Amino acid sequence: MRILVLHGPNLNMLGTRQPEVYGSSTLADIDASLRELGAELGVDVDSRQSNHEGVLIEWIQEARGVYAALLFNPGGYTHSSVALRDAVLAAELPCYEVHLSNVYARESFRHRSLFADISQGRIMGFGAEGYRLALLGATARLRGPS
Ligand code: DQA
16 A cells, blocks of 8 residues: 655755744654654555645646555645645545644634645644654555454
């Protein structure tokens, strides 16, 4: 089973970007921890980051039929990108929305997510740990009741 993790714009800056909001883990830390957890769970985890909407769209399109699920932190595009939302719908793979911060405790423009109603699950406010929780939840969901 393969799971794709996509990180949107500015998440390459984790570690130095507003650590009081996003924590001190770097993106490399998060991806390494997901690979490790994936190995424990018997899941292949591929992680990618881009600051470019079109690149993210192409990766989501290519994921169709290849990956079992998508863990997606669209960053600022969460609140604005109809095109990324359309790509997720077109890819027909279960999407789990992840945010490091609790977007509802922040500015009102962050309260709207274009992915909320098309995601199987959403995790926010747990910092880097949220990605691990999403991987555990997505894997459990894919495997079905034990
Ligand atoms: C974020 C929240 C977004 O509002 C913001 O634009 C980000 C990161 C998060 O992980 O908390 O870039 O998605």
